[in-house]
Amino acid sequence: MPKDSGIGASPKRREDVRFLTGTGNYTDDINIHGQAYAWFIRSDAAHGKINNIDASAAEAMDGVLKVFTSADFAEAGGMPCGWQVTDRHGEAMQEPKHPILAEGKVRHVGDPIAVVVADTPDLARDAAEAVEIDIEELEAVMDMKAAVADGATKVHDDLTSNLCYDWGFVEENREAVDEAIKSAAHVTTLELVNNRLVANPMEPRVAVGDYNRANDEHTLYTTSQNPHVIRLLMGAFVLGIPEHKLRVVAPDVGGGFGAKIFHYAEEAFVTFAAKALNRPVKWTCSRSEAFISDAHGRDHVTKIELAMDENHKFTAIRTDTYANMGAYLSTFAPSVPTWLHGTLMAGNYTTPLIYVNVKAVFTNTVPVDAYRGAGRPEATFQLERVIDKAARELDIDPVELRRINFIQPDQFPYDTPVAVSYDTGNYQATMDKALEISGYADFEARRAESEARGKLRGIGVAHYIEACGIAPSNLVGQLGARAGLYESATVRVNATGSISVFTGSHSHGQGHETTFAQVVAEMIGVDASQIDIVHGDTSKVPMGMGTYGSRSIAVGGSAMVRATEKIINKAKKIAAHLMEASEADIELKDGQFSVAGTDKSVAWGDVTLAAYVPHNYPLEEIEPGLEESAFYDPANFTYPSGAYICEVEVDPETGEVDMLGFTAADDFGNVINPMIVEGQVHGGLAQGIGQAMMENCVYDENGQLLSGSFMDYTMPRADDMPMMNVDHSCQTPCTHNPLGVKGCGEAGAIGSPPAVVNAVIDALHRAGNKVEHIDMPVSPARVWKAMHG
Amino acid sequence: MNNFEFVKPSTVEEASAALQSEGAQALGGGQTLLPTMKQRLASPETLVSLTGVEGMVGVSASDGTVTVGGTTTHAQVAAEAASAYPALAALAGQIGDPAVRNRGTIGGSLANNDPAACYPSAALGSGASISTNKRNIAADDYFQGMFETALEEDEIITSVSFPVPEAASYQKFLQPASRFALTGVFVAKFPGGVRVAVTGASNNGVFRWTEAEEALSKEFRADALMDLRINHLNMISDLHGSQEYRAHLVGVMTRRAVESAS
Numbered sequence A: 001m002p003k004d005s006g007i008g009a010s011p012k013r014r015e016d017v018r019f020l021t022g023t024g025n026y027t028d029d030i031n032i033h034g035q036a037y038a039w040f041i042r043s044d045a046a047h048g049k050i051n052n053i054d055a056s057a058a059e060a061m062d063g064v065l066k067v068f069t070s071a072d073f074a075e076a077g078g079m080p081c082g083w084q085v086t087d088r089h090g091e092a093m094q095e096p097k098h099p100i101l102a103e104g105k106v107r108h109v110g111d112p113i114a115v116v117v118a119d120t121p122d123l124a125r126d127a128a129e130a131v132e133i134d135i136e137e138l139e140a141v142m143d144m145k146a147a148v149a150d151g152a153t154k155v156h157d158d159l160t161s162n163l164c165y166d167w168g169f170v171e172e173n174r175e176a177v178d179e180a181i182k183s184a185a186h187v188t189t190l191e192l193v194n195n196r197l198v199a200n201p202m203e204p205r206v207a208v209g210d211y212n213r214a215n216d217e218h219t220l221y222t223t224s225q226n227p228h229v230i231r232l233l234m235g236a237f238v239l240g241i242p243e244h245k246l247r248v249v250a251p252d253v254g255g256g257f258g259a260k261i262f263h264y265a266e267e268a269f270v271t272f273a274a275k276a277l278n279r280p281v282k283w284t285c286s287r288s289e290a291f292i293s294d295a296h297g298r299d300h301v302t303k304i305e306l307a308m309d310e311n312h313k314f315t316a317i318r319t320d321t322y323a324n325m326g327a328y329l330s331t332f333a334p335s336v337p338t339w340l341h342g343t344l345m346a347g348n349y350t351t352p353l354i355y356v357n358v359k360a361v362f363t364n365t366v367p368v369d370a371y372r373g374a375g376r377p378e379a380t381f382q383l384e385r386v387i388d389k390a391a392r393e394l395d396i397d398p399v400e401l402r403r404i405n406f407i408q409p410d411q412f413p414y415d416t417p418v419a420v421s422y423d424t425g426n427y428q429a430t431m432d433k434a435l436e437i438s439g440y441a442d443f444e445a446r447r448a449e450s451e452a453r454g455k456l457r458g459i460g461v462a463h464y465i466e467a468c469g470i471a472p473s474n475l476v477g478q479l480g481a482r483a484g485l486y487e488s489a490t491v492r493v494n495a496t497g498s499i500s501v502f503t504g505s506h507s508h509g510q511g512h513e514t515t516f517a518q519v520v521a522e523m524i525g526v527d528a529s530q531i532d533i534v535h536g537d538t539s540k541v542p543m544g545m546g547t548y549g550s551r552s553i554a555v556g557g558s559a560m561v562r563a564t565e566k567i568i569n570k571a572k573k574i575a576a577h578l579m580e581a582s583e584a585d586i587e588l589k590d591g592q593f594s595v596a597g598t599d600k601s602v603a604w605g606d607v608t609l610a611a612y613v614p615h616n617y618p619l620e621e622i623e624p625g626l627e628e629s630a631f632y633d634p635a636n637f638t639y640p641s642g643a644y645i646c647e648v649e650v651d652p653e654t655g656e657v658d659m660l661g662f663t664a665a666d667d668f669g670n671v672i673n674p675m676i677v678e679g680q681v682h683g684g685l686a687q688g689i690g691q692a693m694m695e696n697c698v699y700d701e702n703g704q705l706l707s708g709s710f711m712d713y714t715m716p717r718a719d720d721m722p723m724m725n726v727d728h729s730c731q732t733p734c735t736h737n738p739l740g741v742k743g744c745g746e747a748g749a750i751g752s753p754p755a756v757v758n759a760v761i762d763a764l765h766r767a768g769n770k771v772e773h774i775d776m777p778v779s780p781a782r783v784w785k786a787m788h789g
Numbered sequence B: 001m002n003n004f005e006f007v008k009p010s011t012v013e014e015a016s017a018a019l020q021s022e023g024a025q026a027l028g029g030g031q032t033l034l035p036t037m038k039q040r041l042a043s044p045e046t047l048v049s050l051t052g053v054e055g056m057v058g059v060s061a062s063d064g065t066v067t068v069g070g071t072t073t074h075a076q077v078a079a080e081a082a083s084a085y086p087a088l089a090a091l092a093g094q095i096g097d098p099a100v101r102n103r104g105t106i107g108g109s110l111a112n113n114d115p116a117a118c119y120p121s122a123a124l125g126s127g128a129s130i131s132t133n134k135r136n137i138a139a140d141d142y143f144q145g146m147f148e149t150a151l152e153e154d155e156i157i158t159s160v161s162f163p164v165p166e167a168a169s170y171q172k173f174l175q176p177a178s179r180f181a182l183t184g185v186f187v188a189k190f191p192g193g194v195r196v197a198v199t200g201a202s203n204n205g206v207f208r209w210t211e212a213e214e215a216l217s218k219e220f221r222a223d224a225l226m227d228l229r230i231n232h233l234n235m236i237s238d239l240h241g242s243q244e245y246r247a248h249l250v251g252v253m254t255r256r257a258v259e260s261a262s
């Protein structure tokens, strides 16, 4: 019998009532009396020198409050980068200045140059047309390899080159890896591109700044996945506002996919301008503007070599990647191609020697940062593609090649050669499950049926490993993080027994209000309707590191469990007092405290009331009230994994790929709400399939964005999605967090791209067309070109 | 969007008069014009809405001709031309999404003459006659290149008359992002010969593939096209497909249109 409440049940998402009835409270729904509107004037040129900005005509227009330029921010700090990578030689990365508004130079199409603030959005935009900006265009730095060649035009004049860092991992293994590759029985090499993506959350970014002269308090309402991080970065590094004078609120957030993790110039701008003008200031991003101002994702160019012995056991992996940083370092950009990518290169396999080289490069493009999966899809894609190629070269089944190299169930905990230690997993089990669900064994019959219709059918397999809940803080500090990666929770029990949980995690669509309440409901035994989840407001939640990297239930949920445990402990003390029993004998079940072996019991509500009306209360031993906080800093990452299989049909005449079916067998450890987990996987698959088949952010050689709207940037639509068979019955619970959970938000986007490309290549090979690789997206035009040379 | 005046005349004469004023522009369903105005790429001073003009809406069929009023929406054509001219109705039913089909009009589409739009291929492929407030223009004279037509500034498309062929089909290969035609081919078989009109592919906008017409007029079978290749040199090349790919698709879509013509 499936449960109907608590952990493991699938109640409908309580937040959906407001989302689906138009009563959500998104940042753009916030309008403050007297607010003015900001319009950002952005660069049309990819690279250029700003000779002059003349805003006098615009400032003279009725309704225009002010036109801001970089001169207004002389006292402010630049946009901070939250992660410092140390290169192969022990040197710190090159970190360019990232001003709020362009200083002297523009470095990508969309770089903000000036901002008009006016009484209405239209006036601001009209006035923007009257601002005269004289830009002398410079050569755009676009190709990463050319960008790091001697004599290349520099994106930042004050840096020595366009190379942000040259990272080697594990540097001590470099020579051993070279040796192993030289002496291998077989080496498979693959060069590939991980295509640049635009996150495109349904809700574009919005920021509203407010300032209260009476008490010198600033409030920023913003579309953020982590309001406390914004408070810290903007307050401490950009505007110099201490935490107690700065409140950051991220109300309902309509998707983020990583792009709303980062601290953006627009947030600092509205906060600053609200005080400067003594008016609330609002900025709402348009979709076109989002394409050139939201951080992009991926954009790696990679060569991977996989060495094997005579028994097809992997002996070494060497990978070389050029990672595009764009024109400036976005908040967590340096960590993505390094610690979130290199540490995953072992995949699910026992490869003993691995060396990862990453050259991060500045170009005249929008900054690139974490996007759903962040580094892990890039690692998985190259590994799972090269394994498929190796299987073909060796003429063995790609599933078999994976199986003989899998870390076996009895090898956990398993220390990889790339610094991480997997606590649990069972890759044979997830592989078995996926093969079963997908009908892998009967593929040939389906292929023959397609062939009879003139279509080429292929099947693609991939297995992934993910690392969620990046931690612990002392380790990530050594790796260059400029922040801790714990999470906090406060559980406030009210006098009548209802509960408010304040969590530093912040849902941007994941359904935390439902899932988190299920956990507390289960622990205490009260109905979930008694529990409210409060998040997204620094004035309510004490501290938070936010939601990304599939960390919410693993880290935020764990903090909440710890705080709830403290609540239960204290409540038991109160109950013991009320029942004149020993604390050790108190049991809590279904919201009733009872004394073991007796029929004595008190209800949850009696205890909570006693805590606030402490007439009969052990005041000399415990304080009144019932509110507890916990900070949870995980001992390790969590390691979800899974086997993905997809089946496609290629139209040989047009190159069109029809996605027929997708199977995902994931191991997420324990699952709190299976329905929500399934939804997360569906969404992840949509984005992974989108990346593999459709999405592509393309610049021309002059740095103009060719895919700057949905007319040219192909977002996956519902009718592009195949039937998705999603399973999470293989569960090897995490050993080091209290819920045994692993995280599921990014899995779909990590595991699916190689499965898709493997399937397309498989289809072509089975038809006798020996195409080795097609870069994503495998659009009809690209497949056709690959087939016809 | 910049401010503009809005007028909604009820007769063709009033509309013509309104379009005489400086900076006036006709508004059909607004599916192309309004987004352009929002981006401030167009700033007409007066929008002359045609949707209230009498006699400009609806589909009628007589004597082997289907006539579509200039403000008839794609959705209406999809529904109302289904029995009289199924290939035309099917084409209209594949334009954009329901919102676009319920606002966008045939007059707006033909006036705009987007090189990737669908209707131009039906008009040219059927040898339609485009009627305006001033004259009738044969489709062969009407399309003059990408976004270029024979229309004068103040000319209004009042209706379009399509001779109904014996068999016809429109085959559209989608540009994946916009879902306009990456390449679309309209094939129409008339007693006097076959017409083949191609959209989405050429830098000159919609065009007739005369070699295919000749081959198909002799023998209306897909095989008749087997040896034909269209030159790619004047084809569009963009991130969704090269010139060679589009030229190849013209062949594939033409064959498919012949095979499915009904």
Ligand SMILES: Cc1cc2nc3c(=O)[nH]c(=O)nc-3n(C[C@H](O)[C@H](O)[C@H](O)COP(=O)(O)OP(=O)(O)OC[C@H]3O[C@@H](n4cnc5c(N)ncnc54)[C@H](O)[C@@H]3O)c2cc1C
Pocket (backbone or CB within 6 Å): B025, B026, B027, B028, B029, B030, B031, B032, B033, B034, B050, B070, B071, B094, B095, B096, B097, B100, B103, B104, B105, B106, B107, B108, B109, B111, B112, B114, B116, B117, B118, B119, B155, B156, B157, B158, B178, B179, B180, B181
């Ligand atoms: C999301 C989306 C998807 C689309 N997909 C497709 C597609 O797949 N295939 C396709 O073919 N099209 C597609 N379109 C375009 C759509 O068909 C438009 O409706 C059409 O191109 C313009 O028609 P309209 O009535 O909206 O014209 P408007 O936008 O009102 O006007 C367009 C131009 O025509 C002029 N005009 C309008 N009516 C007349 C008239 N009667 N006489 C003279 N001039 C006139 C206007 O002055 C203006 O210059 C799509 C549009 C959108 C927004």
